[in-house]
Amino acid sequence: MELVKTIELKCGQTYLLKLNDGNVLEVGDVFMSREKGYGTRPYHFSDFENPSDTEKRVMTVCTMAGCPCGCRFCASRKSFVRNLTADEIVGQVEFMIEQGLKRGRNGDPNNSKEFRVLYTRMGEPMINIDNVMESIRILINRYPHIIIGMSTPGYRSAMDKILNDPELAKHLDFQFSLHSTSDEQRDYLFDAKLGGERFNIDEICEYAEKLYQVTNKQVSLNVILLEGYEYDFSKITKKVDPKHIWLRLSPWNLVETSEDEYGFKGLLKLEDVVNKKPVSSSTLKEIIDQIESLKIAYAYAPAIDEEIKNNVACGQALEAFKKEIANI
Numbered sequence: 560m561e562l563v564k565t566i567e568l569k570c571g572q573t574y575l576l577k578l579n580d581g582n583v584l585e586v587g588d589v590f591m592s593r594e595k596g597y598g599t600r601p602y603h604f605s606d607f608e609n610p611s612d613t614e615k616r617v618m619t620v621c622t623m624a625g626c627p628c629g630c631r632f633c634a635s636r637k638s639f640v641r642n643l644t645a646d647e648i649v650g651q652v653e654f655m656i657e658q659g660l661k662r663g664r665n666g667d668p669n670n671s672k673e674f675r676v677l678y679t680r681m682g683e684p685m686i687n688i689d690n691v692m693e694s695i696r697i698l699i700n701r702y703p704h705i706i707i708g709m710s711t712p713g714y715r716s717a718m719d720k721i722l723n724d725p726e727l728a729k730h731l732d733f734q735f736s737l738h739s740t741s742d743e744q745r746d747y748l749f750d751a752k753l754g755g756e757r758f759n760i761d762e763i764c765e766y767a768e769k770l771y772q773v774t775n776k777q778v779s780l781n782v783i784l785l786e787g788y789e790y791d792f793s794k795i796t797k798k799v800d801p802k803h804i805w806l807r808l809s810p811w812n813l814v815e816t817s818e819d820e821y822g823f824k825g826l827l828k829l830e831d832v833v834n835k836k837p838v839s840s841s842t843l844k845e846i847i848d849q850i851e852s853l854k855i856a857y858a859y860a861p862a863i864d865e866e867i868k869n870n871v872a873c874g875q876a877l878e879a880f881k882k883e884i885a886n887i
């Protein structure tokens with residue numbers, strides 16, 4: 560892998576890496592202080608201003624070059640080139656460890672109190688499940704306390720494979736992308752039911768429950784709160800024990816793609832979340848009141864706000880890089 564660009568953040572780096580066949584990946588490596596009592600909700604987020612080398616390290620990696628999915632809120636949509644091999648996925652982690660060492664950082668993630676690798680950059684991990692599971696096995700072997708975060712709308716055959724391997728599943732922290740409580744609206748947001756397999760809301764609830772039984776960990780349901788979209792979480796609590804899930808509420812992050820034409824408007828504003836005054840409208844207050852009355856744990860989680868502010872989340876750095884190259 561060849562380093563083609565580094566974008567510096569206060570709490571770490573975003574890197575663009577070129578594979579042997581010329582495909583470029585976008586990855587991230589950030590250090591932060593751990594949240595006090597992580598796991599209690601609501602929490603806000605970690606201290607990005609004073610990153611620690613040994614408290615918490617979070618890497619974000621790709622599972623594909625491009626992505627076949629059509630999520631309308633993502634800069635990587637419908638750009639699929641190929642699946643990454645297990646070695647290429649692990650290679651991204653090893654590359655970032657090496658770079659950290661060169662920068663005088665703590666090089667060995669085994670020395671970090673919390674080490675997370677999130678399969679959340681380019682690619683849908685469930686559609687490359689065999690290579691993804693192989694890469695997880697390699698990483699667990701090298702970094703026994705690793706937690707792998709997986710963000711996906713969910714695919715039945717892939718989820719069944721994971722559930723059939725409880726030892727591997729225990730290292731996973733699952734995030735199902737919900738974004739609306741209406742199946743029709745989700746069909747629009749995700750634009751196409753790839754292979755007819757993407758989970759509907761009932762299936763998300765069914766598999767959140769199954770995962771909880773195997774991992775004993777709450778499953779996160781990710782929600783970008785959008786104006787005009789349905790958020791009736793009683794539909795969820797009818798199907799899954801609220802104690803077994805939590806809601807990760809995120810601000811809409813405008814991506815610089817042609818999809819801006821969809822005109823999404825976020826209910827949560829990044830600056831309000833960062834300033835710890837997230838509830839800025841009566842609509843938002845009603846949603847939060849409902850969540851609280853249903854006793855679902857929740858958190859305002861703006862991903863890594865530094866990344867959003869720098870436009871390097873979710874394929875954006877790569878898109879900007881492609882434009883840069885095209886203009887040379």
Ligand code: SF4
Pocket residue numbers: 626627628629630633634635636637680681682683
């Ligand atoms: S959000 Fe994930 S699955 Fe959807 S298009 Fe982007 S990279 Fe693909």
